[in-house]
Amino acid sequence: MHAARPSAAKRNCDVLVCRDWTETPRFVHSRVPFRHRGAAAGVAIAVYLRGRAAFGDDAVTEPAIRPTPLWLVAQLAPSPEIAYGESVARLGLRWQLTPLLYSFGTNRRLSPWRIGVVEPLVRQSGSVELFLSPEYLVRGPTFWDGWLWRTGLRTYLPIVERGDYLSVSFGASCYEFAGRAGASYEIGAYVLFGIVGAQITFSPRSGPAQTIATLRLRYF
Amino acid sequence: MTVRFSKSIRSLVLVASVALVVGCTRLGSQTTRPFFEPLAHDVPGAAGARLSVLWIGHATMLIQIDDKWILTDPFLVRTMGQIQRRVSPVGLDVDRLPTIDAVLISHMHFDHLSLGSLERIERRVRRLFVPEGGLVYVTDFAFDARELRAWRCFEENGLRITAVPVDHDGGRYGLDSAWMTKSATGYVVEYHGLSFYFGGDTAYDQREFLRTRRLFPHLDLALLPIAPIHPRDHMRTLHMDPDEALDALSDLGARTMIPMHFDTLVAGTDAPGEARELLTVRARARGMVDRVDLLRIGERRVVVPMAK
Numbered sequence: 001m002h003a004a005r006p007s008a009a010k011r012n013c014d015v016l017v018c019r020d021w022t023e024t025p026r027f028v029h030s031r032v033p034f035r036h037r038g039a040a041a042g043v044a045i046a047v048y049l050r051g052r053a054a055f056g057d058d059a060v061t062e063p064a065i066r067p068t069p070l071w072l073v074a075q076l077a078p079s080p081e082i083a084y085g086e087s088v089a090r091l092g093l094r095w096q097l098t099p100l101l102y103s104f105g106t107n108r109r110l111s112p113w114r115i116g117v118v119e120p121l122v123r124q125s126g127s128v129e130l131f132l133s134p135e136y137l138v139r140g141p142t143f144w145d146g147w148l149w150r151t152g153l154r155t156y157l158p159i160v161e162r163g164d165y166l167s168v169s170f171g172a173s174c175y176e177f178a179g180r181a182g183a184s185y186e187i188g189a190y191v192l193f194g195i196v197g198a199q200i201t202f203s204p205r206s207g208p209a210q211t212i213a214t215l216r217l218r219y220f
Numbered sequence: 221m222t223v224r225f226s227k228s229i230r231s232l233v234l235v236a237s238v239a240l241v242v243g244c245t246r247l248g249s250q251t252t253r254p255f256f257e258p259l260a261h262d263v264p265g266a267a268g269a270r271l272s273v274l275w276i277g278h279a280t281m282l283i284q285i286d287d288k289w290i291l292t293d294p295f296l297v298r299t300m301g302q303i304q305r306r307v308s309p310v311g312l313d314v315d316r317l318p319t320i321d322a323v324l325i326s327h328m329h330f331d332h333l334s335l336g337s338l339e340r341i342e343r344r345v346r347r348l349f350v351p352e353g354g355l356v357y358v359t360d361f362a363f364d365a366r367e368l369r370a371w372r373c374f375e376e377n378g379l380r381i382t383a384v385p386v387d388h389d390g391g392r393y394g395l396d397s398a399w400m401t402k403s404a405t406g407y408v409v410e411y412h413g414l415s416f417y418f419g420g421d422t423a424y425d426q427r428e429f430l431r432t433r434r435l436f437p438h439l440d441l442a443l444l445p446i447a448p449i450h451p452r453d454h455m456r457t458l459h460m461d462p463d464e465a466l467d468a469l470s471d472l473g474a475r476t477m478i479p480m481h482f483d484t485l486v487a488g489t490d491a492p493g494e495a496r497e498l499l500t501v502r503a504r505a506r507g508m509v510d511r512v513d514l515l516r517i518g519e520r521r522v523v524v525p526m527a528k
Contacts, residue, residue, distance in 0.1 A: 059352075059366070059367045059368070059369055059372065060355060060367060061352050061353040061355065061367055061369075062356075063353055063356045063396070063399055063400065064353075064399040065396075065399055066398070066399060068395065068398045070395050070398075071395055074395070105359050105360070106356060106359060106360075107355045107356065107358055107359060107360060107365065108360050109355060110355060110356055119356065119357075119392075119393065119396055120393050121356075121357055121359070121392070121393075122356065125359045158359075160336075161302075161335050161336045161339075162335045162339075162359045164302070164335060165302045165336070191302065192302055192303075193302075193393060219393075219395070220393070220395050
């Protein structure tokens with residue numbers, strides 16, 4: 001029943017590198033996805049402890065993610081927001097940086113860690129990120145009075161299409177604003193691969209910025 | 221610049237946020253009048269066929285090769301990238317899909333790697349293959365997902381799948397194209413002496429087509445993209461037009477070509493049906509009509525019948 005035609009690939013096996021995957025797997029891991037080797041040392045330990053790298057993958061390519069000029073420009077684009085407190089609403093802008101992210105949604109054979117540069121799906125498919133958010137609220141007589149500095153942890157959960165189409169987030173942060181420090185809690189929802197979203201940040205003890213609504217615009 | 225609002229501002233912002241989310245997700249659930257009506261049939265398999273192909277739409281082909289089933293670039297949902305709706309319905313009831321031995325993903329673009337589509341068929345898939353570096357965009361599924369680098373192959377129980385180079389963009393979100401330079405591929409599948417080529421999405425690259433032919437000189441079938449065509453100056457670097465697809469068919473030396481990647485999404489500035497008409501005209505002009513099998517979405521073709 002089967003044709004007797006010889007396999008072309010077998011006659012060219014000096015060119016083709018073929019392998020039966022049912023054999024004992026061989027561990028081949030390529031580059032670590034981040035360039036900051038020093039800072040990565042702690043991350044590497046965490047990766048080891050989590051045991052993801054223990055998979056016997058024959059061909060697993062860690063993405064060679066790196067900051068590019070376009071990425072840098074994308075990080076400079078702010079998200080507009082409105083802060084409400086003390087019966088006054090103020091317009092503002094928020095920037096968001098991710099020094100460190102752990103993804104529990106990405107493929108289990110790959111490193112779950114990212115530093116700085118994060119692919120949208122790696123974030124939106126389920127992750128916990130450490131974030132830094134400088135914010136500027138139009139307030140006070142001088143330019144420097146309006147800056148709010150925030151850092152915290154945020155977790156993303158995928159809802160539709162593994163988070164590509166819809167995901168939500170919950171987070172907590174601490175901030176420094178107008179000489180006062182405090183804690184904030186936040187929720188968010190995101191569509192279009194995380195590019196567009198809405199975040200509500202609530203700071204119980206912050207008078208002028210008690211509630212902040214942010215139209216989150218973020219690309220990578 | 222300080223603005224005063226009433227106390228209801230928080231409620232308004234919350235409502236606006238919910239409306240934004242609901243509105244955007246609704247985009248994915250709207251139906252549309254199809255440009256191209258698919259053919260309806262019940263059973264995807266072809267009795268008495270050793271090699272048969274069913275075009276489900278776009279680059280999604282269900283290939284039966286003896287007792288094995290291969291599915292290429294499954295795009296089985298209504299929208300691509302949450303925004304663009306398909307102009308033709310899916311050419312097969314997904315519930316009628318058989319157990320798929322291998323899903324081949326050619327690259328990471330939303331119309332080729334559709335995570336929603338993979339969710340729909342997750343329990344029916346044994347293995348999935350992606351090009352080098354593509355695993356990052358295949359979140360954890362129940363099936364086994366593997367990378368195949370160019371000229372590497374997977375072989376199991378006589379089914380051999382080889383990744384072959386093509387010329388296309390490998391990124392998914394734009395910016396990642398900077399590092400996903402090898403994340404687009406074609407595949408050659410061999411089983412029981414039969415073989416076919418799946419081009420995924422590619423520009424015309426004669427060198428790679430000829431290299432593929434040297435290694436696989438007896439291809440029974442080539443599944444080749446023929447659109448989008450226009451604007452040609454831009455599309456030429458990423459996509460073949462019908463004429464170039466015929467060139468690729470000649471380069472590959474395959475016996476038969478089945479075109480794909482048209483009539484499913486609005487792409488480029490092509491008019492509806494333009495790629496199909498142009499391919500018909502060019503194949504006739506070049507005397508290649510007998511080597512081109514133009515399917516309608518949902519149509520099945522027996523490429524190699526069972527010997528009597």
